[in-house]
Amino acid sequence: MSEDIKKEEVTEETQASETEEKEQTEAASEETTEKTELEAALEKAEDFENKFLRAHAEMQNIQRRANEERQQLQKYRSQDLAKAILPSLDNLERALAVEGLSDDVKKGLEMVQESLNQALKEEGVEEVAVESFDHNLHMAVQTLPADDEHPADSIAEVFQKGYKLHDRLLRPAMVVVYN
Amino acid sequence: MSEDIKKEEVTEETQASETEEKEQTEAASEETTEKTELEAALEKAEDFENKFLRAHAEMQNIQRRANEERQQLQKYRSQDLAKAILPSLDNLERALAVEGLSDDVKKGLEMVQESLNQALKEEGVEEVAVESFDHNLHMAVQTLPADDEHPADSIAEVFQKGYKLHDRLLRPAMVVVYN
Numbered sequence: 001m002s003e004d005i006k007k008e009e010v011t012e013e014t015q016a017s018e019t020e021e022k023e024q025t026e027a028a029s030e031e032t033t034e035k036t037e038l039e040a041a042l043e044k045a046e047d048f049e050n051k052f053l054r055a056h057a058e059m060q061n062i063q064r065r066a067n068e069e070r071q072q073l074q075k076y077r078s079q080d081l082a083k084a085i086l087p088s089l090d091n092l093e094r095a096l097a098v099e100g101l102s103d104d105v106k107k108g109l110e111m112v113q114e115s116l117n118q119a120l121k122e123e124g125v126e127e128v129a130v131e132s133f134d135h136n137l138h139m140a141v142q143t144l145p146a147d148d149e150h151p152a153d154s155i156a157e158v159f160q161k162g163y164k165l166h167d168r169l170l171r172p173a174m175v176v177v178y179n
Numbered sequence: 180m181s182e183d184i185k186k187e188e189v190t191e192e193t194q195a196s197e198t199e200e201k202e203q204t205e206a207a208s209e210e211t212t213e214k215t216e217l218e219a220a221l222e223k224a225e226d227f228e229n230k231f232l233r234a235h236a237e238m239q240n241i242q243r244r245a246n247e248e249r250q251q252l253q254k255y256r257s258q259d260l261a262k263a264i265l266p267s268l269d270n271l272e273r274a275l276a277v278e279g280l281s282d283d284v285k286k287g288l289e290m291v292q293e294s295l296n297q298a299l300k301e302e303g304v305e306e307v308a309v310e311s312f313d314h315n316l317h318m319a320v321q322t323l324p325a326d327d328e329h330p331a332d333s334i335a336e337v338f339q340k341g342y343k344l345h346d347r348l349l350r351p352a353m354v355v356v357y358n
Contacts, residue, residue, distance in 0.1 A: 045221075
């Protein structure tokens with residue numbers, strides 16, 4: 001009888017220790033799960049933080065580029081119309097060069113010329129300077145041999161005026177140049 | 180400048196949430212700490228996900244608005260120069276109305292007029308129609324009593340042409356109107 005009791009006791013002890021072990025194992029695996037979830041959440045948070053920061057930076061880039069583009073568009077907005085008006089100025093100059101114009105007609109032509117030049121000037125259009133030959137601003141349609149009085153690159157005649165809009169050339173001046 | 184400020188804000192927010200996390204961790208028992216850390220991390224992830232989504236949406240809005248603005252700028256880019264050219268057209272018309280012009284001069288003036296009109300047309304500038312009085316497009320500088328042959332709102336004379344750029348009025352036509 002007492003043997004049976006002892007055997008039972010032993011069995012109980014064994015079972016108890018087995019249960020304890022099992023509980024510990026379960027607790028450990030739970031901890032790992034917790035950690036993994038936490039790690040994943042932290043990773044996710046970092047990931048979205050980076051995405052947010054990138055989107056934020058990109059947003060500011062887009063805004064900056066849009067501002068720059070707007071400024072460029074504003075600065076050169078009159079380019080096409082100004083270019084298209086230049087032949088009218090040429091025609092006016094030719095008309096004014098006709099001999100025997102009445103004073104009325106001459107005055108009228110000059111008024112048109114002045115108001116066109118004024119309109120263009122207000123938009124940033126200027127005549128190209130023709131002091132000395134510059135291949136960025138001038139086109140040589142004819143050359144003359146240079147001499148002591150006419151050094152190379154000096155301009156003999158302007159066939160057609162050149163124009164620029166701010167720093168941008170609308171059309172080069174057509175010139176006769178010594179070289 | 181605004182970039183720096185926004186970045187600082189972001190950093191501050193991040194620091195604030197980190198401090199919060201730390202405080203919560205210190206105050207709680209270990210088991211609760213695990214949970215709180217996870218919760219905080221998940222919250223942070225959600226927070227940045229929302230911030231990212233908002234920044235992304237805002238980015239698209241900025242891009243859309245910039246495109247719209249660019250289109251508007253392009254459409255009306257010639258407005259100022261075109262407006263400034265209109266007096267030249269008036270002067271040309273007056274010069275052409277002078278009697279006794281030689282054929283050369285007349286031809287010259289007409290060429291200038293034509294090329295100016297062509298340049299303006301290419302940029303979307305059109306004369307305002309003067310079929311019937313429209314207070315949005317015309318300015319009545321004089322009125323005449325309407326009768327059977329001249330119903331109210333019919334136009335007797337155009338003193339000065341009006342012009343519009345696409346749908347935008349550059350200047351109204353000055354008219355004499357029956358009423």
